[in-house]
Amino acid sequence: MKNILKVASTIILPFALLVLAYFFANNTHTFSQPQLELVRLAPYPIFLIGGVLSWKFNRSREFFLLLIFTLSLASLQYLRELPGAGGEVSVSDLHSILCLVIPVNVLIFSFFKERGIFSLWGLLRIAFILAQAAAAVWLLNPDQSAILHRIGKDLLPVTLRDLTPLSQASLVAFVLAGIRLIIRQVSQKSSQDISFIAVLAGMLYVLHSEYDPIRYAILWGVSGIILITSIIQDSYSMAFSDELTGLPSRRALKQDMMKLGMNYAIAMLDIDHFKKFNDTYGHDTGDEVLRLVASTLREVAGGGRPFRYGGEEFTILFPGKSIQDALPHLEELREKVAKRAFTLRGKNRGKGKTKRKSKSASTRSARPIYITISIGVAQKNEKNKTPDTVMKSADTALYRAKKKGRNCVSK
Numbered sequence: 001m002k003n004i005l006k007v008a009s010t011i012i013l014p015f016a017l018l019v020l021a022y023f024f025a026n027n028t029h030t031f032s033q034p035q036l037e038l039v040r041l042a043p044y045p046i047f048l049i050g051g052v053l054s055w056k057f058n059r060s061r062e063f064f065l066l067l068i069f070t071l072s073l074a075s076l077q078y079l080r081e082l083p084g085a086g087g088e089v090s091v092s093d094l095h096s097i098l099c100l101v102i103p104v105n106v107l108i109f110s111f112f113k114e115r116g117i118f119s120l121w122g123l124l125r126i127a128f129i130l131a132q133a134a135a136a137v138w139l140l141n142p143d144q145s146a147i148l149h150r151i152g153k154d155l156l157p158v159t160l161r162d163l164t165p166l167s168q169a170s171l172v173a174f175v176l177a178g179i180r181l182i183i184r185q186v187s188q189k190s191s192q193d194i195s196f197i198a199v200l201a202g203m204l205y206v207l208h209s210e211y212d213p214i215r216y217a218i219l220w221g222v223s224g225i226i227l228i229t230s231i232i233q234d235s236y237s238m239a240f241s242d243e244l245t246g247l248p249s250r251r252a253l254k255q256d257m258m259k260l261g262m263n264y265a266i267a268m269l270d271i272d273h274f275k276k277f278n279d280t281y282g283h284d285t286g287d288e289v290l291r292l293v294a295s296t297l298r299e300v301a302g303g304g305r306p307f308r309y310g311g312e313e314f315t316i317l318f319p320g321k322s323i324q325d326a327l328p329h330l331e332e333l334r335e336k337v338a339k340r341a342f343t344l345r346g347k348n349r350g351k352g353k354t355k356r357k358s359k360s361a362s363t364r365s366a367r368p369i370y371i372t373i374s375i376g377v378a379q380k381n382e383k384n385k386t387p388d389t390v391m392k393s394a395d396t397a398l399y400r401a402k403k404k405g406r407n408c409v410s411k
Helices: 002-025 033-041 043-056 060-078 087-109 120-139 142-151 168-188 191-208 213-240 250-257 274-281 283-297 323-339 359-365 387-403
Strands: 264-271 305-310 313-319 341-345 366-370 373-379
Touching (some): 033 043, 043 060, 060 087, 213 250, 250 313, 264 323, 283 341, 323 373, 373 387
Antiparallel strands (some): 305 313
């Protein structure tokens, strides 16, 4: 249930912020002029905070997008009149350029890996953004109006001007960026991509609407806030989730132990003969085994909360439960792990070998093996009055389970 709420909040929050921004933008008519000026300038400190957090947590995609947002909004607010051009024409041309630049950059940066901000790769990306800014200034020259006109021409024999002022090229860029982000989200399940999808939707809405400095400032600012929340959410997840197994980490365990009430049981478990398994089959296969066990631990019943303690060790908290309450669920868990086969692939799999293998070689290359776990469990009592002492008692019980021959539960 906790994981469902976490996922729901990750998905809903960015779009909820967009809805709030929409209602806020539609209710600024009662604001005084100083208040409106404050709203107009608000995005810049938001972008600055986001930039600092991006740099601190090495989130280059957010950093570069925030840099693009800063340049885009500043150009709309402060470059309304350029030498040799009327203000209205400049705003219209700027708008046309930004309608293409923003989705194209979101699309391009979705392919980039995190390689630092002030590294060589990062500096090349900054240069790429500045080159776009220089190209935009060049295009805003009245002599280049023909190029802008060609960019804005319809690509398909269908007119959408009655529905949106955005050019077909811009709409195609928005659609491609959206599809790319959705594919990334399905494959990687990251709050970062959800936030980027929300930002893309916000930019599509605001660029679709007629230029209004306050509305634009609010939507741009909220887009910055969405990116900041993405950085915070992912940083929290990295701190409190185990990257390999996806289970809550030892840090999360320590926090949850502080919230335990008057009655609880704690189970400690580890994978039998894991070191020997690692030495025999390699660490990559060992990692697969850890993921397999973790996926089974997620199915533990009885209100148990699984955590990765470290190495091949895991912990399960049973708040409000006694040993007798927890034992049936731990036995069920042990049996599930013991019955779940792990298919061990041969080293030559996928290497394009052309020689025909014998039946015995084929059998060896993909054979099922079975993993077992040993479990020790303890509860709060007169002897063990704190979570730490209960955990130590459970660890001692785990040692007894090992001495008994493994693949059993001891208390």
